[in-house]
Amino acid sequence: MRILFFTGKGGVGKSTIAAAAAWQLARRHRVLIVSLDPAHNLGDIFNVSLKNRRKRFSPNLYLQEVDLRQMARAYLEKETTVLSDTYSYLKALNLDHYFSVLKYSPGIEEYALLTSIEKAIREDTDFDYLLFDTPPTGLTLRFLALPQVTATWIERLTAIRRQILEKRYTIQKIRRPLKVGEVKNEVRLGYDETDDDILNRLLVLKENYGKLTAVLQGETCGIVLVFNPDLLSLRESERLIEGLKDLKLPLRFLVQNKVTEENHAIAHQVAGALQKTSGHKGPVRYVALDRDIALKGADLYNISEDLRSDLEF
Ligand SMILES: Nc1ncnc2c1ncn2[C@@H]1O[C@H](COP(=O)(O)OP(=O)(O)O)[C@@H](O)[C@H]1O
Ligand SMILES: [Mg+2]
Numbered sequence: 001m002r003i004l005f006f007t008g009k010g011g012v013g014k015s016t017i018a019a020a021a022a023w024q025l026a027r028r029h030r031v032l033i034v035s036l037d038p039a040h041n042l043g044d045i046f047n048v049s050l051k052n053r054r055k056r057f058s059p060n061l062y063l064q065e066v067d068l069r070q071m072a073r074a075y076l077e078k079e080t081t082v083l084s085d086t087y088s089y090l091k092a093l094n095l096d097h098y099f100s101v102l103k104y105s106p107g108i109e110e111y112a113l114l115t116s117i118e119k120a121i122r123e124d125t126d127f128d129y130l131l132f133d134t135p136p137t138g139l140t141l142r143f144l145a146l147p148q149v150t151a152t153w154i155e156r157l158t159a160i161r162r163q164i165l166e167k168r169y170t171i172q173k174i175r176r177p178l179k180v181g182e183v184k185n186e187v188r189l190g191y192d193e194t195d196d197d198i199l200n201r202l203l204v205l206k207e208n209y210g211k212l213t214a215v216l217q218g219e220t221c222g223i224v225l226v227f228n229p230d231l232l233s234l235r236e237s238e239r240l241i242e243g244l245k246d247l248k249l250p251l252r253f254l255v256q257n258k259v260t261e262e263n264h265a266i267a268h269q270v271a272g273a274l275q276k277t278s279g280h281k282g283p284v285r286y287v288a289l290d291r292d293i294a295l296k297g298a299d300l301y302n303i304s305e306d307l308r309s310d311l312e313f
Pocket of ligand 1 (some may be wrong): 008287
């Protein structure tokens with residue numbers, strides 16, 4: 001399975017290009033396109049109502065819009081249950097209301113996003129291509145960074161948990177003074193790490209996030225940068241490229257959308273600048289601005305027929 005993320009500034013045409021690419025790839029491959037943008041328009045583009053359910057659009061093409069709010073709620077409920085089960089004594093201390101405040105913590109949306117990506121990558125393996133239409137750049141970079149950020153945290157938390165277990169064990173070893181004639185019993189078993197629920201959970205999380213990072217950085221995953229021939233789009237694309245470099249995520253394709261005869265010279269400059277920033281060796285695909293078409297349903301046939309061969313990798 002190949003995974004593609006369509007990224008770029010709002011309005012440059014991510015959804016349009018992702019939809020056209022999905023449509024074209026589906027002529028030869030089994031394709032699932034998932035919209036992660038809270039402002040969905042995948043259904044509009046394909047002229048169908050999706051309502052948070054996966055829909056088969058053509059024999060080889062499936063469409064899905066992820067309800068981020070609902071994902072965030074489900075994620076939080078699951079984690080809250082795990083927390084209150086693990087720390088049941090907090091209930092006795094009447095501290096469990098802190099959990100209900102968690103839903104306002106930063107990062108919940110990003111985690112919900114990441115969970116839906118992880119789920120799709122894990123479960124939808126019978127597709128040849130998995131395409132993600134992403135939310136605006138900032139949120140996209142934050143959720144792409146999450147597996148690595150989380151791995152660092154988990155490592156730190158694991159070390160802290162080991163220290164706690166070590167201290168507990170030491171405290172257990174402290175004993176009352178021996179009575180006269182009592183024999184000192186030196187034989188004590190060391191604590192077994194695998195008995196500790198919290199450490200076990202940290203290890204499972206570490207493995208899951210490690211796997212996800214490997215998939216995102218690997219050969220089967222690619223990021224498509226969509227941009228327009230204008231300065232704002234250029235600046236935001238440069239920020240995105242820098243972010244991707246930091247995260248060691250592979251930028252595979254550059255698509256310049258809405259190119260016209262009038263802006264062709266600027267387009268050339270923008271493409272050159274982005275090739276330089278990214279070190280991207282391949283060509284930049286230019287997609288013309290089409291003023292006449294509604295870019296819905298069958299109109300997608302007409303938008304840059306070459307996307308398919310570009311994106312097959
Ligand atoms: N090549 C194109 N020619 C004409 N209109 C386009 C083209 N690409 C995108 N559009 C239009 O630009 C607007 C923004 O596109 P969209 O795909 O929703 O952007 P994004 O997903 O990046 O926010 C839409 O109205 C879309 O129909
Ligand atoms: Mg969009």
